[in-house]
Amino acid sequence: MHPKxxxxxxxxxxxxxxxxxxxxxxxxxxxxxxxxxxxxTVDEFEKEMEKAKEYLLSTRPTAVSLRNAVxxxxxxxxxxxxxxxxxxxxxxxxxxxxxxFSAVKKIGKFGAxxxxxxxxxxxxxxxxxxxxxxxxxxxxxxxxxxxxxxxxPWLQGHITSRKLAEEGIDxxxxxxxxxxxxxxxxxxxxxxxxxxASNGAVINKVGTSQIALVAHEARVPFIVAAETYKFxxxxxxxxxxxxxxxxxxEIANPKEFPGVKFRNPVFDATPPEYIDAIITERGIISPxxxxxxxxxxxxxxxxx
Ligand code: RUB
Numbered sequence: 001m002h003p004k005x006x007x008x009x010x011x012x013x014x015x016x017x018x019x020x021x022x023x024x025x026x027x028x029x030x031x032x033x034x035x036x037x038x039x040x041t042v043d044e045f046e047k048e049m050e051k052a053k054e055y056l057l058s059t060r061p062t063a064v065s066l067r068n069a070v071x072x073x074x075x076x077x078x079x080x081x082x083x084x085x086x087x088x089x090x091x092x093x094x095x096x097x098x099x100x101f102s103a104v105k106k107i108g109k110f111g112a113x114x115x116x117x118x119x120x121x122x123x124x125x126x127x128x129x130x131x132x133x134x135x136x137x138x139x140x141x142x143x144x145x146x147x148x149x150x151x152x153p154w155l156q157g158h159i160t161s162r163k164l165a166e167e168g169i170d171x172x173x174x175x176x177x178x179x180x181x182x183x184x185x186x187x188x189x190x191x192x193x194x195x196x197a198s199n200g201a202v203i204n205k206v207g208t209s210q211i212a213l214v215a216h217e218a219r220v221p222f223i224v225a226a227e228t229y230k231f232x233x234x235x236x237x238x239x240x241x242x243x244x245x246x247x248x249x250e251i252a253n254p255k256e257f258p259g260v261k262f263r264n265p266v267f268d269a270t271p272p273e274y275i276d277a278i279i280t281e282r283g284i285i286s287p288x289x290x291x292x293x294x295x296x297x298x299x300x301x302x303x304x
Contacts, residue, residue: 004033005052012059020194021128024069025097027056031073032093035086042082061242062267063194064232072096103227103281108132111225111279117142119187124149125205126156127192129225138169145170152176153250176207183218193226197235198294200272200287206265212274221276228280228297236294243267
């Protein structure tokens with residue numbers, strides 16, 4: 001396999017490259033590098049491309065953004081000569097990456113318009129789409145405060161806190177289990193998504209569904225910021241979203257806990273009844289419109 005496919009694939013696996021949007025763009029970029037460098041026969045190229053696809057898709061199982069990016073690049077290939085095919089892969093990869101960046105910006109704009117001046121926002125993990133909403137609201141002159149969870153076990157919340165502080169935003173980091181304690185101070189919750197199922201359920205960093213439940217109890221709006229390539233076409237035909245479980249070592253050193261078992265699922269599913277809205281680059285929708293988005297936007301091919 002092309003060294004860039006392996007380098008980027010390993011980067012995704014080890015979480016050096018992380019977050020659903022970033023891993024999608026990185027996968028598209030890996031396919032672009034592969035196409036740019038390839039010399040050989042069309043048949044061999046197609047075989048190698050299939051291997052690259054399978055490998056990239058195996059790196060992180062939950063985020064459908066990765067799958068949608070890979071299919072976007074491969075399924076739109078045109079031409080029958082090697083040069084034309086390569087050209088088409090490169091063009092598709094570049095177009096996915098541009099589409100992705102521009103979607104995040106649009107989400108930021110739509111979302112920021114919905115944030116009221118003086119709002120206290122809660123976010124979880126580290127989502128570029130959710131942060132774009134918060135940052136654009138701040139840049140538009142709104143006085144906002146943010147609470148963010150540290151996000152065990154990987155502590156992606158540290159990245160979020162630092163980024164918000166650098167922007168000059170009033171940010172407070174809390175432990176994940178303090179969410180209910182602080183919910184009375186929160187006006188709106190904004191999180192990202194790895195995958196959105198056709199029934200409107202949102203799969204995001206583990207802990208998201210607990211936050212949604214607490215927000216629901218306190219009648220605090222719970223909003224998801226997600227590009228349309230986070231919607232999963234395969235869930236329409238009944239496929240379940242695979243929830244990634246990572247090594248116990250991310251939680252503690254198992255050797256120090258003889259006789260103790262560990263479980264480390266890193267995502268969970270929030271049902272649509274706890275979600276007030278999903279902000280996409282196409283506009284702000286109810287989670288119950290997920291199927292419509294999949295039907296209209298995601299035509300990257302469903303493999304049964
Ligand atoms: C990241 C995570 C993020 C989503 C959305 O998990 O759950 O909320 O991926 O991020 P991990 P974005 O750190 O395990 O990848 O909005 O940047 O796509």
